[in-house]
Amino acid sequence: MNGQGLPGSILVMADDFTGANDAGVSLAQGGITVDVMLHSGYQRDGRATALVLNSDSRALPQNAARERISSLMHSALKQQTPAWMIKKIDSTLRGNPGAETEAMMIATGATVALVAPAFPAAGRLTRNGECLVHGQRLTDTEFASDPKTPVLSADVREVFQSQSGMAALYVDLTTLRAGDLPALIAGYPTPLMVMIDSETDADLDAVIDAARQLSTPPLLVGSAGLCDALARHLAPVRRKRVLAVVGSMSEMAQKQIHHLHQHPEVSQVFINIDDVFTGDAQNYRMAISEALNGGRHCLVHTCPDHAARHQITALCEKWQISRSELGEKISAFLGELTREVINQSEPDALYLSGGDVAIAVSRALGASGFRITGRVAQCVPYGNFLGCGWHKPVMTKAGGFGDETTLLRVLHFIEENASV
Structure with missing residues (x-):
């Protein structure tokens, strides 16, 4: 597939328009010029490194979807021979992922397809060969009864093989993380679809690493998560990081914290109130700096759960202070901790929740x-x-x-807004 086209050029086939945009946005953020084509009559102008085609085929019958993919690929390959080929599919397996993958393999001559549908940032994982959405098996979610494209199975291999006659191999996390995927594939006859479990962005990065090691370029098959992994490989950029300091114990603030509990790019640091009184901040500084230096957002908070906000009276009695004094003590600690952290590991933005904390940080910074x-x-x-x-x-x-x-929208705002 590679060797004659633009070095590093990319061709993506998506089955709907929003999916096409999702596939290309991380590449664009990495400085790659990306064009999304809405119909088959496009003409490549040579300026875009990445071309994303929208087949608009998710709700088509399988045979019609195959024909549309074949036709689009025939036109596309006349204009370029890309180094990377991606079949963008829905992370919940809706539509015709197996049929369209097979059609694209035939059109491109790819003998191996690496299928990794996971999109960890959106809560979509594959574990034990099954697709999970926020921890629920796919068939137990609303996607199973989608009005246009219902999903009948959570098993990725089962979905693909119900639409394709090609052989399919399942690969678990242990094999992927051990780096054994290329050697494993080499032992199987082709053509072959390889269904790969993935639970983190690092797992998807490992899929890209495996693709680079294969003797012939594979077809990459996945959702926006796999497209993001390719973008990290081709156009690595330092992610913007937010230091979020939440001093508020309101119910809504706790819901906002909980919403980020399983976010793969957010580290949470809980401050024990007893340490506020002893002044022991060293371990907190180290944990926060480690998160920021590792390219993750860091969320600092003092309320471990919804029940903790009702323990204020006990804390005041323990330390023999008033509620107001307790709040001032906590805020001052968080303010000084923030000042020390940003001097060591400068984040790209500060998020301060709670008026007392916001003013304490402003004072600590002068x-x-x-x-x-x-x-x-x-x-x-x-x-x-x-x-x-x-x-x-x-x-x-x-x-x-x-x-x-x-809070999640705040993080996305900083990540995506180059002017702040």
Whole structure:
């Protein structure tokens, strides 16, 4: 497949328009020019390194989907011979993933397809050969009864083999993570579809590594998660990182924290209130710095669960202070901890939830004011501190504002907005 086209060029076949955009966005963010074509009459102008075709075939009968993929690929391969070929499928296996993968393999001459549907950032994993959505088997979710393209099985191999006559091999996480995938594939006759379990972005990165080691280029088959992994390989960029400090114990703030509990790119650091009184912050500094230096967002909070907010009276009695004094003590600790962390591992933005924490951080940094630039998620003003050495974006939020997705949207805003 490679060797005659533009070095590093990419061709993606998606089965709907939004999926086509999802497939190309991470490549574009990495500086690669990406064109998404909406119909078969396109003409490649030579400026785009990545071409994403929309077959609009998800709801078609299988034979019609095969024919459309074959026709589009015939036209595409006349114009380029790409180094990387991707069949973008739905992360919940809707549509005709097996039929379209087979059609694309035949059109491209690929003898091996590496199938990794997982999209960890969206809660879609593959474990023991099955697709899970936020921990639920696919067939126990709403996707099983999709009005246009219902899914009848959570088993990835079963779905593909119900639509294709090609042999299919299942690969578990142990084999993938041990780096044994290329050697395993070499021992099987082709053509072959390889169904690969993946639970993290690192697993999807391992799929790309395996693809590079095969003697002939495989067809990559996956959702936006696998496309993102290819983007990380071809156009590595440092992810923007947010240091989020949540001092509020409101129910909504706790829901926002809980919503990020299993996010693969967010590390959570819980502050034990007893350490606030002893002043022991070293382990917290190290944990936060490790997360930020590792390219992850870091969420710092003092409330481990919904019940903890009702333990304030006991804490006040234990330390013989008033509720107001307790709040001031915690806020001051978080403010100083934030100052120390950003001096060691400078994040790309600060998110401060709770008025007391926001003012404590501003004092710790020596800020004299706040210049407002705009607003995120309708309830999160953002701007910059004035009069101090910290010039990067700062976002503030009252504890009870927003919904459970607000903090996640803040992280996405910083990741995607190059101007902040």
